[in-house]
Amino acid sequence: xxxxxxxxxxxxxxxxxxxxxxxxxxxxxxxxxxxxxxxxxxxxxxxxxxxxxxxxxxxxxxxxxxxxxxxxxxxxxxxxxxxxxxxxxxxxxxxxxxxxxxxxxxxxxxxxxxxxxxxxxxxxxxxxxxxxxxxxxxxxxxxxxxxxxxxxxxxxxxxxxxxxxxxxxxxxxxxxxxxxxxxxxxxxxxxxxxxxxxxxxxxxxxxxxxxxxxxxxxxxxxxxxxxxxxxxxxxxxxxxxxxxxxxxxxxxxxxxxxxxxxxxxxxxxxxxxxxxxxxxxxxxxxxxxxxxxxxxxxxxxxxxxxxxxxxxxxxxxxxxxxxxxxxxxxxxxxxxxxxxxxxxxxxxxxxxxxxxxxxxxxxxxxxxxxxxxxxxxxxxxxxxxxxxxxxxxxxxxxxxxxxxxxxxxxxxxxxxxxxxxxxxx
Amino acid sequence: xxxxxxxxxxxxxxxxxxxxxxxxxxxxxxxxxxxxxxxxxxxxxxxxxxxxxxxxxxxxxxxxxxxxxxxxxxxxxxxxxxxxxxxxxxxxxxxxxxxxxxxxxxxxxxxxxxxxxxxxxxxxxxxxxxxxxxxxxxxxxxxxxxxxxxxxxxxxxxxxxxxxxxxxxxxx
Numbered sequence: 017x018x019x020x021x022x023x024x025x026x027x028x029x030x031x032x033x034x035x036x037x038x039x040x041x042x043x044x045x046x047x048x049x050x051x052x053x054x055x056x057x058x059x060x061x062x063x064x065x066x067x068x069x070x071x072x073x074x075x076x077x078x079x080x081x082x083x084x085x086x087x088x089x090x091x092x093x094x095x096x097x098x099x100x101x102x103x104x105x106x107x108x109x110x111x112x113x114x115x116x117x118x119x120x121x122x123x124x125x126x127x128x129x130x131x132x133x134x135x136x137x138x139x140x141x142x143x144x145x146x147x148x149x150x151x152x153x154x155x156x157x158x159x160x161x162x163x164x165x166x167x168x169x170x171x172x173x174x175x176x177x178x179x180x181x182x183x184x185x186x187x188x189x190x191x192x193x194x195x196x197x198x199x200x201x202x203x204x205x206x207x208x209x210x211x212x213x214x215x216x217x218x219x220x221x222x223x224x225x226x227x228x229x230x231x232x233x234x235x236x237x238x239x240x241x242x243x244x245x246x247x248x249x250x251x252x253x254x255x256x257x258x259x260x261x262x263x264x265x266x267x268x269x270x271x272x273x274x275x276x277x278x279x280x281x282x283x284x285x286x287x288x289x290x291x292x293x294x295x296x297x298x299x300x301x302x303x304x305x306x307x308x309x310x311x312x313x314x315x316x317x318x319x320x321x322x323x324x325x326x327x328x329x330x331x332x333x334x335x336x337x338x339x340x341x342x343x344x345x346x347x348x349x350x351x352x353x354x355x356x357x358x359x360x361x362x363x364x365x366x367x368x369x370x371x372x373x374x375x376x377x378x379x380x381x382x383x384x385x386x387x388x389x390x391x392x393x394x395x396x397x398x399x400x401x402x403x404x405x406x407x408x409x410x411x412x413x414x415x416x417x418x419x420x421x422x423x424x425x426x427x428x429x430x431x432x433x434x435x436x437x438x439x440x441x
Numbered sequence: 442x443x444x445x446x447x448x449x450x451x452x453x454x455x456x457x458x459x460x461x462x463x464x465x466x467x468x469x470x471x472x473x474x475x476x477x478x479x480x481x482x483x484x485x486x487x488x489x490x491x492x493x494x495x496x497x498x499x500x501x502x503x504x505x506x507x508x509x510x511x512x513x514x515x516x517x518x519x520x521x522x523x524x525x526x527x528x529x530x531x532x533x534x535x536x537x538x539x540x541x542x543x544x545x546x547x548x549x550x551x552x553x554x555x556x557x558x559x560x561x562x563x564x565x566x567x568x569x570x571x572x573x574x575x576x577x578x579x580x581x582x583x584x585x586x587x588x589x590x591x592x593x594x595x596x597x598x599x600x601x602x603x604x605x606x607x608x609x610x611x612x613x
Contacts, residue, residue, distance in 0.1 A: 108472065139575050140499040147502035154479065154506065157513055161472060173517065176510045183507060217576050 032136020055291040069406040080361035096280035108162035113285035116155030120292035130386030141219035163277035171273030175264035181420040186251035188428035192244040193304040197225040199439025223308035230315040234305035245305040252297040260408035298397035309386035330388035334372030341365030458484035
């Protein structure tokens with residue numbers, strides 16, 4: 017038992033592939049914990065960034081710069097009364113949030129945070145992710161139906177129509193990225209390598225293909241990879257019901273859409289599922305088009321010096337964040353009312369700096385930097401989600417359908433055919 | 442990696458599939474039936490995984506998740522749930538159904554015993570299927586040996602799509 021635990025530390029395959037139960041469970045727990053923290057952080061960041069985009073301050077009261085606001089929110093949600101509407105379908109009403117949460121979390125089994133940092137690597141990785149994440153919409157539709165109320169029903173019908181139409185474009189965009197794993201092209205589009213000719217659907221395999229071909233798929237067969245990436249990143253916003261495609265929960269028309277009748281803990285499950293689904297689709301986009309866990313220029317800037325320089329990145333970025341927090345602590349108003357807040361912010365900065373120092377330790381540094389690059393790329397996509405919400409007005413429903421069927425679908429099809437043609441000739 | 446607790450998972454998934462199937466036909470509420478159908482289909486996907494066919498399992502999940510969504514729309518838009526609650530659920534053909542089901546069951550038992558004693562079909566070791574290249578093998582088979590059948594099937598689907606558009610739209 018103990019030997020199987022310690023021997024895995026030097027292994028270079030995922031716990032699932034190595035058949036190591038202990039580490040698989042540990043990875044699942046770590047991902048669960050990390051996701052929860054990410055959702056909490058995202059909640060705070062979204063309110064803050066949106067507020068600054070609208071020239072407001074956002075949450076400032078609970079903790080320094082509102083850092084403890086998500087915790088206060090979570091407490092508020094947990095002690096809220098749990099209401100079930102009269103004549104609601106009790107069983108389905110109870111099950112709906114569970115379906116969405118389960119679907120959102122299950123997808124993370126195959127997300128590759130690094131060449132060894134994934135619970136398991138499936139032969140059908142990307143197919144599994146798309147399939148399971150599309151099960152999540154089922155929870156939204158059943159939630160709207162089971163509430164026995166008009167607004168939720170309309171919200172859920174919108175959600176199902178939206179999912180059916182955008183999944184087509186999304187799938188075609190993914191297929192053109194999968195094609196790129198096997199096609200190498202010639203002439204201007206040649207990537208300089210020759211492969212076996214068989215592609216792969218496995219998430220780890222796709223990232224490894226990008227390393228072998230020395231190019232991120234977003235830039236492969238320029239501009240075809242970029243077009244497919246663009247189609248996917250529009251469709252993924254629609255799939256996760258986020259602004260500007262948040263028609264299922266359009267608050268100006270449907271109060272809160274499909275979760276109008278939900279309160280307290282059940283509502284917070286929907287919230288958790290929505291943000292985890294956002295992280296899941298962002299990690300699909302990062303894996304398929306932005307080189308997953310690969311650091312910038314893994315082929316061009318090789319050698320011990322560059323390796324060392326890039327492996328210092330995680331530690332120094334945490335140290336920088338810590339310094340920023342300490343700087344803000346110094347700039348806090350000098351008044352006894354702000355004393356606890358100042359100390360708290362300084363403590364938070366010290367914690368970040370301590371994590372940064374820990375990440376500079378050599379064995380940890382090499383093991384963790386894959387995760388760092390992956391998470392950093394996903395974070396860019398998560399920031400884009402907030403940015404969309406702050407800038408784009410919501411689509412009308414017929415416009416949403418037009419964008420899906422008349423613009424995204426033909427574009428994705430054309431990109432797919434062009435990718436195949438360019439790759440073969 | 443070697444599979445663990447194979448027998449347990451087989452019986453568990455089979456029981457889940459059967460239970461879901463029974464619920465599909467006995468629930469009065471059509472939405473409950475659709476949900477039970479999903480349970481059955483997911484359990485079948487699990488059984489495909491146990492048969493070293495991950496691609497089929499993944500496609501099963503993707504296709505039927507979308508399919509059930511459309512089924513939901515049908516139920517919400519076309520079925521009058523209040524009237525369906527009061528309607529009789531089964532018709533009076535249980536005698537014929539019993540004979541047919543019994544016949545099928547007998548056939549299964551016969552095949553099982555026959556293969557065990559005469560041809561020795563069940564004793565033959567099954568070929569170890571390569572799980573890691575399953576998708577690639579499916580692709581090679583579809584676009585190699587069965588190219589014509591595959592293309593004909595996709596043509597058939599195209600006709601169905603065009604037909605649906607023609608039926609649904611008054612003015613094209």
